[in-house]
Amino acid sequence: MELLHLHNVSLWRNSATILKNINLTIKYGEQWAVLGPNGSGKSFLMNIIATLVFPSSGEVVIAGKKLGEVNVWDVRNHIGIVSDYLQYSYPAMTKTVEVVASGFYSSLGLYQELSPTILQKAESILQTLGLKHYAQTPFGKLSYGEQKRVLIGRAIVYDPDILILDEPCNGLDIRAREEFLHKLTDLVAMKKHIIYVTHHVDEIMPWINRVMLLADGQCMYAGDRSVLEDEALLSRVMGYPLGIFHHNSRTYWYIK
Numbered sequence: 001m002e003l004l005h006l007h008n009v010s011l012w013r014n015s016a017t018i019l020k021n022i023n024l025t026i027k028y029g030e031q032w033a034v035l036g037p038n039g040s041g042k043s044f045l046m047n048i049i050a051t052l053v054f055p056s057s058g059e060v061v062i063a064g065k066k067l068g069e070v071n072v073w074d075v076r077n078h079i080g081i082v083s084d085y086l087q088y089s090y091p092a093m094t095k096t097v098e099v100v101a102s103g104f105y106s107s108l109g110l111y112q113e114l115s116p117t118i119l120q121k122a123e124s125i126l127q128t129l130g131l132k133h134y135a136q137t138p139f140g141k142l143s144y145g146e147q148k149r150v151l152i153g154r155a156i157v158y159d160p161d162i163l164i165l166d167e168p169c170n171g172l173d174i175r176a177r178e179e180f181l182h183k184l185t186d187l188v189a190m191k192k193h194i195i196y197v198t199h200h201v202d203e204i205m206p207w208i209n210r211v212m213l214l215a216d217g218q219c220m221y222a223g224d225r226s227v228l229e230d231e232a233l234l235s236r237v238m239g240y241p242l243g244i245f246h247h248n249s250r251t252y253w254y255i256k
């Protein structure tokens with residue numbers, strides 16, 4: 001069964017081609033990582049999957065629903081996204097519990113009164129993330145890493161099938177990063193599907209079983225995670241001679 005299918009997806013802006021003929025199938029039970037140099041099109045691709053950007057050509061099918069043929073809000077319920085863009089977009093005074101609750105409406109602010117049910121759900125998610133004491137605190141007063149965790153809450157509040165994490169560990173200290181990565185393991189146990197964009201291979205946790213490599217808007221590889229052993233291909237994609245080693249079931253790379 002396919003959870004997501006991209007067929008020949010291309011994106012251009014002005015005269016620049018940002019993504020070229022991307023084909024990708026994500027099956028139920030798969031967890032993905034996406035690697036590629038700066039400007040290779042990772043964030044645009046994630047925004048296409050999150051239905052925030054519409055492709056210039058090609059087909060996107062999410063949970064059997066083809067974009068363009070169905071109400072986009074029906075598709076959006078299947079997907080949550082955490083990105084820097086989202087983090088910077090929130091008005092600093094928004095209460096933390098409202099940031100989480102806004103996920104119900106896929107909106108940046110709250111334009112409706114919160115129903116007790118939604119409020120309760122948002123609070124219980126904050127509790128799960130260990131952030132309940134911040135419920136009434138303005139989002140802007142939280143640390144960068146705490147904000148990231150709140151946005152995860154926002155992304156999972158309506159129980160999406162796919163959770164897109166676009167460089168979620170940027171700006172986290174080493175302890176916060178490890179805690180965050182292990183917290184994700186719990187989400188995977190809850191049968192979420194994660195698409196994890198990163199510049200750091202050691203963030204590709206052992207439960208990630210598929211890897212996509214992007215370079216210059218093109219898919220260079222989409223398949224088994226064993227590609228993380230392929231120094232030659234990784235070096236070609238990243239444009240730099242890279243070596244690989246393993247430690248405690250994690251993969252690390254270094255410049256040769």
Ligand SMILES: Nc1ncnc2c1ncn2[C@@H]1O[C@H](COP(=O)(O)OP(=O)(O)OP(=O)(O)O)[C@@H](O)[C@H]1O
Nearest residue numbers: 013014016018036037038039040041042043044045
């Ligand atoms: N309006 C635009 N017109 C032309 N090119 C654009 C426009 N907006 C963005 N781009 C280009 O699209 C490319 C892909 O951007 P994207 O943000 O998806 O890259 P990325 O792989 O996420 O990079 P990073 O690792 O730095 O986050 C970049 O080269 C960027 O310069």
Ligand SMILES: [Mg+2]
Nearest residue numbers: 042043044166
């Ligand atoms: Mg990006």
